[in-house]
Amino acid sequence: MKIALLGTGFGQAHAAAYAARGDAEVVMFGRDADKAAKAAGQFGFAASTDLDTAFTDPSFDLVDICLPIPLHTPMALRALEAGKHVLTELPMAATLEEGRKLVAAAGASDRHAFVDMFERFIPANQVLADAVREGTYGRLRELTVWSATAPLWPGASLGLKTLPMEAMHSDLDLITRALGMPREINVAAVARDADAGAVEVTLAFDGAIARSSMSSLRPMPWGARGGYTAAFTDGVLESASTMGYDGKPTSTLTAYTSDGARDVELPVADQYAAMIDHVLAVLRGEAENRIAPAGALDALELTLRVDQQVNGAR
Structure with a gap:
């Protein structure tokens, strides 16, 4: 599984969960080259500032969005449109209208969409x-x-x-x-x-x-x-x-x-590691999605x- 992890702040919590597994190839994306390299280096991951490649590179299976809230829905929609599976940090949207748009897009897509309801x-x-x-x-x-x-x-x-x-x-x-x-x-x-x-x-x-x-x-x-x-x-x-x-x-x-x-x-359980485990199990066809956008709309x-x-x- 190759993952484009967007964000080097809270993205480090997701990076730690991926690194502990050892079966995921991760590239961390950030705006600042030095910060991205430093964050990714802690986990032995590659780093990039070229955000577009997260969506255009066909080798990426999953886009994991750990960016500010106003970017959650736009980036998730872009990932689905690019034919990628997508995981977004919570809340999935900054407005209810955006949330409903993401629910509709996820329902119409043959890709999986996840919200980090840890x-x-x-x-x-x-x-x-x-x-x-x-x-x-x-x-x-x-x-x-x-x-x-x-x-x-x-x-x-x-x-x-x-x-x-x-x-x-x-x-x-x-x-x-x-x-x-x-x-x-x-x-x-x-x-x-x-x-x-x-x-x-x-x-x-x-x-x-x-x-x-x-x-x-x-x-x-x-x-x-x-x-x-x-x-x-x-x-x-x-x-x-x-x-x-x-x-x-x-x-x-x-x-x-x-x-x-x-x-x-x-x-004993780490909720973030368990959430990542669930996401990857769903993508392998081993589980049903418990954190799809539709199920997070009431909370939003x-x-x-x-x-x-x-x-x-x-």
């Missing part, structure tokens, strides 16, 4: 999705999803202008997959400065409520943490995790029922509605 590959989230689908604990009535982080990425803003689209989107996907689209949305937000803030979203559904909380108001020793509490008619699932920047990531899941509390054993719509309440029309 949270779907987090084991605790998979347990929640299975419990909702199978009715393991009855009907889901209340779901609270939260994430809180320190400023761990130098130069990256985690202020109100970026939090909804770049940080809350995956948590909102977890909610829409569990409960669908809400009938009511209420949003509160607070900013410390242009690069740090917090957003709290309350969602009303028929017979259920949900909350999504995202904060970047944490000191460096906090690291990054998150989790969820899902209250069903017959039980509760509670998940907690840390990203482990000290080299010691943690993840726990506890099920509470009338019979008591029990720890749910979770497999909800994220855009939250962003509009926080930041107004863009």
